[in-house]
Amino acid sequence: MKLIQEQEKRIEAWMKKIKHKIVVMSGKGGVGKSTVAANLAIALALRGRPNLVGVLDADITGPSIPKILGVKGQTLRAGPPGIFPAIGPLGIKVVSMDFLLESDDLPVIWRGPLKSSAIRQFLSDVAWGELEFLIVDLPPGTGDEALSIMQLIKGIDGVIVVTIPSDVSQMVVRKAITFTRKLNAPLIGVLENMSGFICPKCGAEIDIFMRGGGERISRDLKAPFLGRIPLDPRICEDSDKGVPFIIEHPDSPAAKAFMEIVEKVEKFLGEKEESVK
């Protein structure tokens, strides 16, 4: 018990040094949460100040942030203040279970309490240092990882909920919005990913995963709508190469749509700051 209290004190101390804590979640898997989290980190880091952005990959059994940010293969070193995060592009600090696994083939066969304890350590024992933004990438579901993050990080600034347009996805993602509200975390808004596809050959617009689902959730649940990002094969290609698509393809409609969403997120954080003053 004493250990847990000490741990929570350390978490509180670290989190106080971080100006904005943003959570990216969905409830549903495979909707592009990690791609959104990674590109949001890059967009914020592009401001160019030092010690700007950290990313915590809270997906213990399926970590993919290091691959998408191109920092795979790094290991976490430990020093007197704690474990040092890996350093990604633009100085982004990254912590992920992936750094602790010897090979991609190795599964993390852990029940909830162990996963929660890993998240506790990522928050309490990592020397995050002073940061302007910490972005937490949650795994699918509204279970252990999501609960631990929401309960351990006091003063989360906001949650971005990612969905794809389909009804099946909406059904699950609605739960994430109620989850956020039940845990009293501010909702930044809903982002519709993989929204429509434009054939690169003929220009035809095809709704592979339907369209408009994100807006429907926003309307039904009275949640802000952040925007939609079209499907683009280059997004997947860039993630596989470990180069964020907003850097690799800044002029693509997807990157432009994403940057508009980032502006809304920044506005949300700014507004929140104002209202506290």
Added chain:
Amino acid sequence: MKLIQEQEKRIEAWMKKIKHKIVVMSGKGGVGKSTVAANLAIALALRGRPNLVGVLDADITGPSIPKILGVKGQTLRAGPPGIFPAIGPLGIKVVSMDFLLESDDLPVIWRGPLKSSAIRQFLSDVAWGELEFLIVDLPPGTGDEALSIMQLIKGIDGVIVVTIPSDVSQMVVRKAITFTRKLNAPLIGVLENMSGFICPKCGAEIDIFMRGGGERISRDLKAPFLGRIPLDPRICEDSDKGVPFIIEHPDSPAAKAFMEIVEKVEKFLGEKEESVK
């Protein structure tokens, strides 16, 4: 402790009445596990005998099987032998957390032990009856739900691992294969979903999520390759409408590819039966 032992005895008794137990997993979310599980159930149920197929939706926080099989809104009734599954198309028996939730907006905010206990009850207290096939649809990850299913169901016939072609997906799905092996469950093979897209307007082939990742995993990890299913907007549309695409669009390349995979699964189960005799 006694309760758990009694529960496990009941699980053993129910499972003995089911000829083949098949698990659909991935490790990764959003690769189409539930669509594969639902359509596999339909393909097997098309044989037309009674008491053929059951589907256990083991995704506690993000259940989508009832929606895809068009049985949403049903409730589970209880009688002297236990809880009766909902009855889906072609007499398929379905059990899912979704039937226990009053609204789609309601999240299941449960840590691991509660999720595992729900899975225990789905196996011990549901009157599955005599079945030829039970298909279990696992959520993403290699945590509580996956572990509980693998440990509670003795004599799993085989595991189908679903991936999309991208490297990011492969990285996570590899873990599911090692997971299956570590838990001594036979691997039926790897299925590559969302593999290539043919523009319905101009016929151009576009690899939205790359291509060949499933085969690469199979080769690297010496696992059988079951085949690839192309992306088709009608698959998402059909899932949203609650009509399995192999019934709604039997002549589509996706349905044909899927039926070839079902044949391989049946062959695997048949071969297994032969070798036991």
